[in-house]
Amino acid sequence: MEHVVQSRIPTKQSALLGVESSNQTKAEAFTKTFLKNSLPKMKEAVIEDMMAHKAVVLEFKRPKKVGKKKKAKGLNAKERRQLKIFQLKSEHQKYELFLPLHELWKRYIVDKCNGLKPESNPQMIQQKLLKADFHGAVLTVVKSKCPSYVGLTGILVQEMKRIFKIITKEDKLKVIPKRNSVFSVEIKDFVTHIYGSKFELRSSERSAKKFKVKGTIDL
Known part of the structure; x- marks a missing residue:
């Protein structure tokens, strides 16, 4: 097989790697045996x-592993607390900064409740509101097991599983527990009472939950 090209490894590299180049006779014998085993049906x-007209690369390709890719691991609750991801900086605790969010929320909630018309079905509105996102709404505590919370009013800036965080007009950040608290929200001509116990879920979880309809809205 005159077409076999020989390339010998230099002496220094051969000694370093612990290998030596095969002579032409050995190389030809290996190539013939390899091709005969790889192509048993070919004469x-x-x-x-084929060898006289094509260059054949003799190399081993490792097969690709087929399997599920591991998803990137997110931060756990402890790591999020350590990084203070959910803490609002003091310079951002300004009521005025959240007024644009409140205007967006008013448009969002009216659209979600199909316009909030006087003839709207109260039960339908109630179901919509129970699954709505209230970030940007102005909440007022009307009842609470802790009297010091009653009367607090502010824009909801953060909702967690068991608490609401609101910014008051005095630029104070207040943390209100949902349990044992009742909040009111005014939307156009509607006054909604939110019972905190019904909201002891994250807003994303609440959107998928089925609620039993009870009298939680005053018109």
């Missing part, structure tokens, strides 16, 4: 002809 003459 030797055809292989010889």
Whole structure:
């Protein structure tokens, strides 16, 4: 097989790697044996002809592993607390900064409740509101087991599983527990009473939950 190209490893590299180049006779014998085993149905003459016109690369390709890719691991609750991801900086605790959010929320909630018309079905509105996102709403505590919370009013800036965080007009950040508290929200001509116990879920979880309809809205 005159077409086999020999390239010998230099002496220094050969000693370093612990290998040595094969001579032409050994290389030809290996190539013939390899091709005969790899192409058992092909005649030797055809292989010889193919080798005379094509360059064949003899290398091993590792098969790709087929399997599920691991999802990137997110931060756990402890890590989020340590990084203070959910803490609002003092310079951002300004009522005025959240007024644009409140205007967006008013448009969002009216659209969600199909316009909030006087003839709207109260039960339908109630179901919509129970699953709504209240970030940006102005909440007022009307009842609470802790009297010091009653009367507090502010824009909801953060909702967690068991608490509401609101910014008051005095630029104070107040943390209100949902349990044992009742909040009111005014939307156009509607006054909604939110019972905190019904909201002891994250807003994302609440949107998928089925609620039993009870009298939680005053018109």
